[in-house]
Amino acid sequence: MRDLKGRFHYVPPTFRERRFRAGVETSNTWSGGTVFAPPGGSFQWIQGDWAVPYVAAINQNEWEYMSSWIGIDNANPCQVGIMCEVFQSGNNVTTPPPYLWYEWVPEMGQEVTSVSIRPGDSITVLLCTQQGAGSTSATCFFANRTTGAATSFVFFAPNNQVPLVGNSAEWIVERPTLNSQNGPLAPLAFYGGVLFSNCEAVLTDGTIVDSGTGDTLIMKDNASGEVLADATLLSQTYILCLRA
Numbered sequence: 001m002r003d004l005k006g007r008f009h010y011v012p013p014t015f016r017e018r019r020f021r022a023g024v025e026t027s028n029t030w031s032g033g034t035v036f037a038p039p040g041g042s043f044q045w046i047q048g049d050w051a052v053p054y055v056a057a058i059n060q061n062e063w064e065y066m067s068s069w070i071g072i073d074n075a076n077p078c079q080v081g082i083m084c085e086v087f088q089s090g091n092n093v094t095t096p097p098p099y100l101w102y103e104w105v106p107e108m109g110q111e112v113t114s115v116s117i118r119p120g121d122s123i124t125v126l127l128c129t130q131q132g133a134g135s136t137s138a139t140c141f142f143a144n145r146t147t148g149a150a151t152s153f154v155f156f157a158p159n160n161q162v163p164l165v166g167n168s169a170e171w172i173v174e175r176p177t178l179n180s181q182n183g184p185l186a187p188l189a190f191y192g193g194v195l196f197s198n199c200e201a202v203l204t205d206g207t208i209v210d211s212g213t214g215d216t217l218i219m220k221d222n223a224s225g226e227v228l229a230d231a232t233l234l235s236q237t238y239i240l241c242l243r244a
Contacts, residue, residue: 023215023216024215024216024217024218025215025216025217025218026217026218026219026220027217027218027219027220028175028185028219028220028221028222029174029175029176029177029185029219030170030172030173030174030217030219031172031173031174031216031217031218031219031228031229031230031231031241032170032171032172032173032196032216032217032231032239032241033170033171033172033196033199033211033214033215033216033217033231033233033239034074034168034169034170034171034172034214034215034217035168035169035201035209035210035211035213035214035215036167036168036214037166037167037168037169037203037209038203041132041166041203041204041205041207042132042133042164042165042166042167042203042204043072043129043132043166043167043168043169043201043202043203043204043209044128044129044131044132044135044166044202044203044204045072045126045127045128045129045201045202046070046071046072046126046127046169046170046200046201046202047070047124047125047126047127047198047199047200047201048070048124048125048171048196048197048198048199049122049123049124049125049145049196049197049198050068050122050123050194050195050196050197051120051121051122051123051194051195052068052082052084052098052117052118052119052120052121052123053066053068053084053119053191053192053193053194054119054120054191054192055084055085055086055095055119055189055190055191056086056088056093056189056190056191057086057087057088057093057189057190058187058188058189058190059088059187060088060089060090061087061088061089062087062187063085063086063087063186063187064085064086064087064186064187064188064189064190065083065084065085065086065175065176065186065187065188065189066083066084066173066174066175066188066189066191067081067082067083067084067101067172067173067174067175067176068081068082068084068172068173068174068194068196068241069081069082069125069170069172069174070125070127070169070170070171070172070196071127071169071170071172072127072129072138072164072166072168072169072170072201073164073165073166073167073168074167074168074170075105075165075167076104076105076106076162076164076165077103077104077105077170078102078103078104078105078127078129078138078155078157078164079102079103079104079105079109079127079172080100080101080102080103080125080127080140080142081100081101081125081172081174082098082099082100082101082117082123083098083099083101083109083111083176084098084119084189084191085098085189086189097116097117097118098117098118098119099111099112099113099117100112100115100117100142102140102153102155104138104155104156104157104158104162105162106158106162107158109176110155112142112151112153114151115142115144115149115150115151116144116147116149117144118146120146121144121145121146121147122144122145122146123142123143123144123145123146124141124142124143124145124198125140125141125142126140126141126142127139127140128140128141129164129166131204132164132166132203132204133163133164133165133166133167133204134163134164135157135163135164135166136156136157136160136161136162136163136164137154137155137156137157138154138155138156138164139152139153139154140152140153140154140155166204169201169209170217171196171199171211171239172217173191173194173219173229173231173241175187175188175219175228175229188219188228188229188243190243191243192242192243193240193241193242193243194240194241195234195238195239195240195241196211196238196239196240196241197237197238198237199211199212199237199238199239200237210236210237211233211236211237211238211239212233212235212236212237212238213236214233216231216232216233216239217231218230218231226244227244228243228244229241229242229243229244230242230244
């Protein structure tokens with residue numbers, strides 16, 4: 001050691017937790033991507049860009065739905081996104097205009113009526129919370145880059161009694177429930193694909209977490225085992241969701 005000590009200089013050790021992708025998860029209602037906060041951390045905001053999809057009916061004589069959104073939390077999440085609906089009877093197809101909505105579970109989603117959205121429109125959604133974990137309010141900034149319309153609004157946790165945990169952030173295509181949070185699952189419309197881009201979430205310490213560091217979610221029907229929607233992490237900030 002006496003011979004060697006002059007050849008080295010001491011470097012104080014520093015540490016950080018390394019998180020590895022757990023791979024692919026399955027869900028009865030969601031497909032897309034999710035990232036996770038490190039122990040003691042929480043997400044404060046999330047953003048995503050995507051195009052409002054064109055939807056088509058798979059079955060006759062029933063309403064079919066699909067929702068695309070971003071959100072924080074996986075237990076009682078706050079979410080902002082787009083709802084699309086379609087109904088077909090014979091050759092007659094009814095497709096109401098898509099609409100912007102927000103939701104803080106367990107409350108049902110609320111439509112935002114001040115902006116109009118059409119299939120094919122390119123949109124940007126940014127969802128910010130007060131402080132990450134413990135937040136009881138969130139702010140949405142929404143822009144329709146195709147029409148130039150933009151808006152923002154604040155919404156709140158149910159009765160201010162369901163604070164955010166902030167343990168995860170998501171970019172999701174969903175088969176929604178009907179009538180209530182515990183209602184039956186809606187039939188999933190055909191939508192081709194949804195490409196989420198600029199998929200970034202930010203922790204309360206300012207660390208940016210890209211979607212490519214997380215997991216993919218595959219939507220699979222629990223009863224039949226059928227894959228309804230697939231998802232692929234194309235890059236660090238791109239997620240492609242495809243209808244099976």
